[in-house]
Amino acid sequence: AQSVTQPDIHITVSEGASLELRCNYSYGATPYLFWYVQSPGQGLQLLLKYFSGDTLVQGIKGFEAEFKRSQSSFNLRKPSVHWSDAAEYFCAVGARSGGGADGLTFGKGTHLIIQP
């Protein structure tokens, strides 16, 4: 079974500073990988996804993530954060086998705090 680890429960970053959120996954083959963002009281919005091809993927709101198979990682980055980026960020993995209808496996989330 697949699993996702987000080692940082909380991260505090100053506005305008760069950001990197860590995500490590466990899966027997090449997975589908996703980053979702959840603002307070809201649903989940897809930031970006990796299915295949170029390992550096671009997403919405200036985010990018890099798939590194050797490290089983899919870290999320942004060069300069804005106060509106304060939210909960979830990394998720989807299975490619077994019909795939097993749903996504999520990490426990990283709470991002932006300091003025």
Add this chain to the structure above:
Amino acid sequence: DTAVSQTPKYLVTQMGNDKSIKCEQNLGHDTMYWYKQDSKKFLKIMFSYNNKELIINETVPNRFSPKSPDKAHLNLHINSLELGDSAVYFCASSQLATDTQYFGPGTRLTVL
């Protein structure tokens, strides 16, 4: 138009009651899901369903049952509600089981 919608947004009820949460998607997707987000914000799949197959997470109590009147709807029915059922429930859909999932806004269920 909202792609994946859920009603109600908030649901407060007493222990032992039976309640339903409705989900509709207008994306034409084939597969729909229900997730539970607990008080620590941990998201866990409960069900996935398409017109051929229902997959149930083995940890979900049988008091929970998904009901799909048609391809665009997957409702969640909960019998004999317990305090531990308090959570935010999210519906999602995808075109194929292995595609991107689009989430609804969530339903916050509070059991008193």
